[in-house]
Amino acid sequence: MDLAHWCVLSLAVGILAAGTVVFSSIIPISAAAICLIAVAWLVRKNNDRAVWLLAAACFFAGMARALQGQILPVDDISSYIGKTVAVYGVVDGTPEAARLDADSVSVRYRLRVQAVKAGNTPQSASGKLFASVRQSSDRPIYPHGANIVLAGAIKELHGYNNPGSPDMVASWRRQGFTARLSPNGEPRYASQTETDWRSRLNSLREAMIAKMKAAMPESDAAILKGALFGGYSGIPTDAIREFAATGIIHILSVSGSHIALVAGAVHWLGGVAGLRQQPSALLAAFAVLSYALLAGLSPPVIRSVIMGLIALSAAVWGREKDAANALALTAGGMLLFEPSLIEDISFQLSFSGTAGLVLLYAKTAERLAFLPDWLSRPIAATAAAQLGVLPVMAWYFNTIPLMSFAANLLVVPAIELTVVLGLAGSLTSLVVPPVGHLLLVICSLILSTAKHVNSALALLPFAVYLPPLNLLMSAAYYYCILWLYGYLTFLPDLAFLLRRRRQQTLAVMALLTILTAVGAVWPRPLSVHFIDVGQGDATLVMTPRGRAVLIDTGGSSGGDFDIGERVVYPYLRRLHVTSLDYLILTHGHQDHAGGAKAVAAAVPVSQILLPPEELTPAVDNLNSLKGLTVIPAYSGQSIVIDGVRFSLLRPHVSVSSSKRGNSNENSCVVEVRYGSHSFLITGDLEGQSEQALLAQGIAPQTVLKVGHHGAQASTSPAFLTTLDPRYAVISVGAGNRYGHPHPDTLKRLSAGGRPVFRTDKHGAVVFESDGLHLTVKPYINN
Secondary structure, eight states: OOHHHHHHHHHHHHHHHGGGOOSOTHHHHHHHHHHHHHHHHHHHTTOTTHHHHHHHHHHHHHHHHHHHHTOOOTTBGGGGTTOEEEEEEEEOSOOEEEEOSSSEEEEEEEEEEEEEESSSSOEEOBOEEEEEEEEETTSOOOOTTOEEEEEEEEEOOOOOOOTTOOOHHHHHHHTTEEEEEEESSOOEEEEOOOOSHHHHHHHHHHHHHHHHHHHSOHHHHHHHHHHHHOOOTTSOHHHHHHHHHTTOGGGGSOOHHHHHHHHHHHHHHHHHTTOOHHHHHHHHHHHHHHHHHHTTOOHHHHHHHHHHHHHHHHHHTTOGGGHHHHHHHHHHHHHHHOGGGGGOHHHHHHHHHHHHHHHHHHHHHHHTTTSOHHHHHHHHHHHHHHHHHHHHHHHHTOEEETTHHHHHHHTHHHHHHHHHHHHHHHHHHHHSHHHHHHHHHHHHHHHHHHHHHHHHHHTSOOEEEOOOOOHHHHHHHHHHHHHHTTOOTTSOOHHHHHHHSHHHHHHHHHHHHHHHHHHHHSOOOEEEEEOOOSSSOOEEEEOTTSOEEEEOOOOOOBTTBOHIIIIIHHHHHHTTOOOEEEEEOSOOOHHHHTTHHHHHHHSOEEEEEEOSSOOOHHHHHHHTSSSOOEEEOOTTOEEEETTEEEEEEOOOOOOOTTTTTTOGGGOOEEEEEETTEEEEEOTTOOHHHHHHHHHHOOOOOSEEEOGGGGOTTSSOHHHHHHHOOSEEEEOOOTTOTTOOSOHHHHHHHHGGGOOEEEHHHHOSEEEEESSSOEEEEESSOO
């Protein structure tokens, strides 16, 4: 590797290492300074060791920068977490509104905080926060730049902490958001709207979006808006799912390819106008920066601008061979500016995809020289980018669609054309409306055709499962790719090994194939996964032979966010769960069954067990799917899969007619037993049902999933004494409005030193057992 690569790699390792230390940034700063002094001395002596010390200096610089990045200003809004205050701020960006009913809407505001009133006098404050406000339909939705006042409780940001899921809290912090507000009323107008350059650009952007909506169907306008300015708001869920299935979901948001496309179009127009190469390139760069301003200068847009201009600059100035160094130095500069980018999925995809194109495209195209250029070039570009992003795709998405090659050939060029036409048409429509409208109509026709082609490709079931690759495995993968492409010249290439060491090479390859196959079918321990679904329940049981049973599915958190689709299904996909033997719903409440429809639509389910209760909206949604096999759950029902016994218990209680159909007392209880260990999944079980269950007789349990998220009425002393669990798990949402888990319940559970795991504190909690031994692995180990 070149010196630039070593330095950036060392910087990245230093940033990652910062998470394992607790000392001040002064220590790594001092170490970096000492290393740099030593480097200067060794350079004067022409000593080769200067390279290693320079790498060490970069390591300590990365660590220092990461430690500094964790420090917030003393007046940041996060310092008020846990307090009820009035917040004075400016609306940052266009609010997102979703109708709740005929009389109210839910509005999600992003607020740039200016002051906070915790007592009698407002105090200056900084930072940004989110606030989801329920307000009357006849009340105004305050636009970008409006000064408003919101009162409520300041709470911590919280995402869904499951293996492989993006760290949303870190992502929000990179955008400047450090808290959220739970409002106790509607926003109040404070003063006139700001008219700074951001507001003017936002007004221009909104005017362009209005022209799109006037010229094309709403779904097409939403897709074009996302491609030009970012965000999936308004794009139909089916369209998002189909673009993800064909591996081109990135085309629906601002990406490096869009930036390069705009730059290329302007550069070409400059050539047509007779400009020389470099002036034309400067004009293209100006156009790209203007586009970035128009798109909002969000962190993803800035990253896309930087990454997208690298290839163009290298080509214009004839320095393609320096593109890899330029990419490395750019990534290093971005990490120094914002160290947490190293864990950002957008940055990882942008960098690895661009690196794949820079390093692998030319050599891949050479190997496809037997094909015509119009076919070999897009295939080579797709293959190079996919090889670059494969470990990232494996970690977050666990599949790579083979249809992406066809989608990149047929759909991506059409979408890219609509990006150019849409940008030109929406701008032109502000000056010459008839011409701009015509361009947008043409854009809509192309976009509709591309959508239909993509929908057809998404129906083809060609995808390869990718097991999650950790950091070491990812490094090994990249070294193998570099070796196969001839970059590791100190190692013999594959052709040489097959020619000179044919038998040994084939034997090693055969051994690796056999070990992989044996590992895939070798029995594993039973695993019970308590998934973090916020304020809800979802428990996945994986048998030793890989069969799966899901108990509850969590529910919607509001708006278009479906827990089943966005949290539970990705968890199943990560574990390569391609079907469910059983889906068991303890009861029909939204927080337990709201995600069932999305899960059943995404994963084939052999049988669904429902308690005999009045249908709830969540169960009605599930039943709207065709081809489901639904059977009633009854007490004493027993299912055995791979030696794992699932026993259903229904406490016999008398529930008043006013509560029947939606009472927590109707919850089914599921006992999962394997060998000498057992797990009791209690749904929303509370006091009366607990007593009824005790009267029926129940054995002690190893693990108790606490009923009703740890409510005060759950887990009575008698119930806890009888079960005597070694571990307790509470599935609960952070900062929920119900006050779960109740302090009295926690006190009862923790008596005697019993470990209590909470999904709001520990994220997903996974137990594994071979029938004799039991281990527990919380995602966040406190």
